[in-house]
Amino acid sequence: MMETFEKIEDIEIRLLLEALYHRYHYDFRDYAMSSIKRRLRQAKENMGLATISAMQERVLHDPDMLPQMLRYLTVQVSEMYRDPSYFLAIRQLVIPHLRTYPSLKVWVAGCSTGEELYSLVILFREEGLEERTLFYATDINPDALHQAEAGIYDAERVRQFSENYRQAGGKTSLSDYYHSHYNRCILDKSLRRNVVFSDHSLVTDQVFGEMHLISCRNVMIYFDRDLQDRVVGLFKDSLPRQGFLGLGAKESLRFSTHANAFRDFVRTEKIYQRTDS
Structure with a gap:
């Protein structure tokens, strides 16, 4: 039965x-x-x-x-500087390569309610790259995109955000980037001045530009093998030679047919670099 x-x-x-x-x-x-x-x-x-x-x-x-x-x-579970060691690796190992470009494009694919996006924007600001960077924040959930664009989070989450920020190599205090109001943490609107929020489906949509860094973390774990392969191909086509791709801790390119187009850049943090292959 x-x-x-x-x-x-x-x-x-x-x-x-x-x-x-x-x-x-x-x-x-x-x-x-x-x-x-x-x-x-x-x-x-x-x-x-x-x-x-x-x-x-x-x-x-x-x-x-x-x-x-x-x-x-759609899964909307995130926090600022989630897995701080990932962002520390971006700061210490990826940023030096990105400094060599006169202008940059960063794509946060599956941005959910925006926590990862703002983590990167603050990091780029502290490293002096924000002004030359255009950030693309995409998701298929319009409600999540609306929350991301608002940049408002429950104040009770800020303690964890701040600790993650510290472990990720933050150079000041996270409180410098928000103000509190009625149990809400409201991020400074200047953090959105170089951000484009857009509806984009990794399942059905195509490449929309050449990116220097793509961060898509804890999204592909919800896809089957064929769809994962499709998405990795999309990222491959979006990155120039030596561009960077960051995945979630439980994600990998290991079984992708596009794996030979990347090399491990920071193996422990699932950060890959586009190669010539």
Whole structure:
């Protein structure tokens, strides 16, 4: 009986993902099924629906359901200077190479609510590169992009942000870049002056420019192998020779068909450099 339920649920989920794609052009069909299944079960329970099929009916006939679905299907978990050693490696080992360029483009792919973006902007400001850098912050979730552009976070998170910043080699105090108001941390609006926020799907969209640094951390772990390979190819085509790609701690280029286009630059931090291959 349980096996039959599982099979029916798998069919329902695939039909729902097809509905999302054909109705709204959001493509989750090649995301890791275990992750999608877990999130949709939570959505079904929270919405008080009996089946995934009932969710599909609402998605098809009620456009207001789309933002709710995106909140469940896209992971919005981040913090400023998450994994501080990654940002320390960017500061100490990548920045010296980027200094040689008269102008720079940095792409934070899957920027979520903006914490990683602002971590890099502050780092580049402290290293004297902000003025010559254009930052692209992209995500498929419009609500997340709106939060990222606002740059407002719960004050209770700031203690962890500040400790991460210190461990990442911060040169002053993180409090120099925000002010507090009604239990909110509001980042200085000057941090957004060189930032372009844009809707972009790693699943369906193409290259939109040549970047010197791409940071896409803890995004590909939710994709299946074929989609991961597609995304790595997109990054390869976006980077010039000697450009840099940063991934999350649990991500790797090891099994990608594009792996020979990169070399390990900082192996422990999953930072790669584009090669001639």
